[in-house]
Amino acid sequence: MNRGISLMADEIFENPRLADIYDSFDPDRSDLDAYESMVNEFGANSVLDIGCGTGTFACRLAARGIEVIGLEPAEASLKVAKTKHWSDRVRWIHGNALELPPLKVDLVTMTANVAQVFLTEEEWKETLLAIRDVLRPGGRLVFETRKPESQAWQKWDRENTYQRVDVFNCGVVEGWVDVTDVQDSLVFFRWTYVFENDGAIITSDSTLRFRSLKEITKSLREVGLSVEDVREAPDRPGREYVFIARRQTDVY
Template sequence: MADRGLEVVGVDPAGASLAVARGKPGAERVRWIHGTAESLPVLSVELAVMTANVAQVFLTDEDFVSTLRAIRRALAPHGLLVFEVRDPSRRAWLGWNREETFSSTSIDGVGDVEAWCDLLDVQGELVSFRWTHHFTGRGESATSDSTLRFRSRESVAACVGAAGFALQKVRGAPDRPGREMVFIVSAGTGRVP
């Protein structure tokens, strides 16, 4: 988007992720903010996007609605927010095991790195899992535990409404048909043309 001359602001609470993003070609044309949606300055943007199923990291309705409200404050009066969540009916977590997620990559200066995911727990809508990265040359491993919330379409829509957004459309992800729900919501109360 920045390459097309659009003003782009990226926000992320993970400093390491921002460091990677800042190293990408064209990154100097993006305004990077280390923080959360609540860290956004006064803006009036036409489009906000939450990528990579980030909407699922908010485990309580209160946290999700608070984040949505912060994004809404950054939007122009009829700006749009687009985000995706995994469809809970597909039960994606059933494939979160070493056998189905294992990969091995050779990285210059690091060596071979094996990675896999293990499902840890499922409690209602909350799914906990662990990613393991094993550095074969060093014989060392690093793990990262996470929990995601798999909300229903109705639950997501309720949070969207509580944050003051108007639901415009829910569609599938074209690159993951039937596996994800893409929500398109507007900051205004009317339908977007």
């Protein structure tokens, strides 16, 4: 899940066996409804989806005729994305925000946990600067981030996250997550998957940075992105911030 300045992605996204089962373990993507609504609200005709993963959101937008660019450092996830309906209408880019070719879009999105994978201040600032540069004047960045005070990680254990899923063309797979460490604003955790057809056990270690409302607001303003609104995530009321930041016409 660490999709920062490095091209290295976590095993859950980069390992082909895990990328192939990712959607089966997260089939309810109603969290994307709010993002799709904001595309309408802001009249965006072009969207850059950073950390697009297996491409669910990008393909949803492409089906509506939106110009979509899906950016993802994990090649295995992109391979899955390219098999989906409407994927031929998405421009897929393997890489991170610092390696984007010249382009301009109306809206940049970072759904799910993407905004929290940038662990250092340098990673976060460099990414925000890259985003600002691809936004047209008046264009917007929309992303969500979990509220540190809700301490969501307290329920990241086998008891609360265990799933046993029968995956098409794969067989039954067991999966769960466990927190391995918490250091200040950093939460470290490990995904474990057991493939019943051959007994394979594959793990993936991830880390998220939990930033405060004040920290995020300050970081956006420092790169010339004004905070237009901070909303609740409809699927996680009281547990997440949804930031809407707009590119200022004059930036430093």
